[in-house]
Amino acid sequence: MEQEQKRLLIRGARILNPARGEDYIGNILISGDRISAVSENLYDADAEVIEAKGLTAVPGFVDMHVHLRDPGFTDKEDIYTGCRAAAAGGVTSLLCMPNTKPAVDTPETVRYILDKAKTADAHVYVAAAITKGLKGEELCDLEALHDAGAIALSDDGRPVIDTACLVKALCEAPKLHMRVTAHCEDLFLAKKWVMHEGEISEKLNLPGVPAAAEDCGTAREIAAAAAYDVPVHICHVSTATSAALIRDAKARGVKVTAETAPHYLLLTDEALEKHDADYRMNPPLRSEKDRLAMIEAVKDGTIDVIATDHAPHTPAEKADFLHAPNGSIGMETSFAAAYTALVKTGILTLTELIEKMSVRPAELLGIEAGAIGAGEVADIALIDEHEAWVVDPEKLHGKSCNTPFKGMTLTGRVKATVCGGRVVFNEL
Template sequence: MSPSQKLNAPKSDSFILSNVRLVDPAAGIDGPRELWIENGKVREVAEKGALTKSGAAKGNELPELVDGKGLTCAPGLVDVHTHLREPGFEYKETIGSGTLAAAAGGFTSVLCMANTNPVNDNPYVTKYIISQAEHHAHVRVYPVGALSKGLKGEQLAEIGKMRDAGIVAVSDDGIPVMNSYLMRKALDYCKTWDLPIISHAEDANLVGQGVMHEGFHSNCLGLRGIPAESEEIIVARDIALARLTGGRVHFAHLSTRQALEHVRRAKQEGLRITCEVTPHHLVFTDEDVSDYDSNFKMAPPLRTHADVTVLKDALKEGVIDCIATDHAPHAPRDKDVLFEFAANGVVGLETAWSVGVGLIDEGVLSISKLIEVLAVNPSRLAGIPAGTLKAGSLADLMLTDLGAMNDFSSASLNSKSKNSPWLGKKLKGRVVATFVEGKCKWNS
């Protein structure tokens, strides 16, 4: 399929997706397959040609055929770290625009963080987000509730009521929880429902007024630095609290080799610890800040080449469980300022898959491993029905042309905000189509 072609989207609720390479690590499949999709679910998965041949032989009327020749089919991707900005910051992103970006990136489910306005720290905001998603979302939206009221790190939020309203995890993401006693209470409380706490691992006192990684390049650029130890300290503390309480901790956007060593040892110990890495921390380094481009400013900051190497090794070895985008849209007024004053974060839903394909070409990951860290493991972490296309599962899937090139530009991005470090770059691996419950939500 050439880059200019589109998939002929099905017109009915029952269709056979034929001539695809199916990669479904949870089912142990990587090879030519046909999928029979009916009423939003996978009815049957068969060897190439088996469904069409058996139906014709029996004289049965075949469902609509959708030819996926040259395409790879995989379970829809799941992002456990997305900022949709609604309610309160719709000038940056909306549930509609953010989930369209997700669909364009092959994601069929996203977990949206609680740092909205008002903060998602009570069941009323949770229900509002779910209601807005039901009316405007292009993919499935699962809210993450705040750990503390108002993200202030002083009192626990209404976690139980939010859980009943529909949250799947708890986090003060964007702001580290500095109160160790509060973190302990949260872990004890969340254990009741087996809810994971997503930890933003930075020591706020060490971060201070820092804006990039502390080291050679921060000194050269005259910018205040953030030491790697700011991440290591909170990771070590939260692992100790997980050991104390038996609770679940998921570390967001890890960036340093020191922090990963703590995670590695905690997993060997059998503690309930998981972690993620972002695409930008796998590709860029503190050296990329040299032009003072605020699209390279994020929290935690970009680290060293040595850290990037360790992150890739940890991903390959399974120490890192997920790739998560930390999709953080910001309007020009938040980014087009001096580097020191620019908001942290970049958009990432539409570039994550292509960055992952680049890791395949580097030999860091196989395609099965890439699907594992972008779909299988994230769905298990969130406890949602996704990550596989076995018979009977929801027909949430993506189709990709692994060889097609993407030219990323402000005009090509579907997100309302355009703060991407990949603008002007060409990346391989194009998402051709995304289906949610058998309905085509994106067709390139």
């Protein structure tokens, strides 16, 4: 006899479903890993109940840019702890980057990640390496990586140095229904830097990386995508010029999409005056002009997606300001930081923010996510959009605590997360 599926009833929430233009108060019934019904008057006496009055139910967030550090760097993070942090931030699906040890450049490593992630608190998807060893020179066997389960391609952490390799990947990826996500950086312009090159770096007498390093990389990727009429997704956009290049390319019909991260919307290079390596990331925090340009690019649709570039490092690594590795964590704070920067300020509506954090990234990755409705996978975040809270690194759920939002008061908080019908986070 078939075992009866466990049922969960989310009762009395504001249901915000941008994919279908829906916004109403109602109940969501979940059976197993799927939503079985959604309506204003729904009851199941045998279901476990989550009372959600005063909260908003949104499709679980999809983070297109995450470093889980597994395999090889599990002192910083691993698949399980990374997914715990994801759950605490309402992230139910994530794309993990390939700069692990070994790099995700073989089918075996792809399968290792997917197998380990089966019991994690979020759906893990894999971006496999474009080039062997992430050296930017020799193309991986892209078809084999696809067949092992990878859905995207990236050398993130570094650009693909050999433009011929980049073009081959851009042309091959659509045939495999994969997306290339590009780290845009000219390494000849980016040498031994600590922060963004500008007035603050001069004031602090610290070596800087010019915005041109990112801009030249962005221009190359756009030119390649335009010349071969193929898609490219630009990672972690941080400069005004890169945003302008992407905006112009979209207007010309180039198949380019782009993401930025919450820290580029809230913070600038002035944070580096604290000499705290938690504010060091790549690309670096930029000028106020760039921050305002990012907000405008999000507002006008130049930027399609808000992603985190979640990059954990140990406290010991981050203790040395001048020599610390770049990167900051972000999944647990992503909604609150983006809400504070964009919705609280009236730049976006909550619906528009959810589109950029859930609906659009799901579309770009071609995964089943981003919607609330009967038959859909039961991935839901319950949020209190009005709760203000102070970010305490010691209370976060991942292994590392290198958040640039520490001590900040943010508005909007994830209160519970359901992933595949399972309650993976609950602070109600």
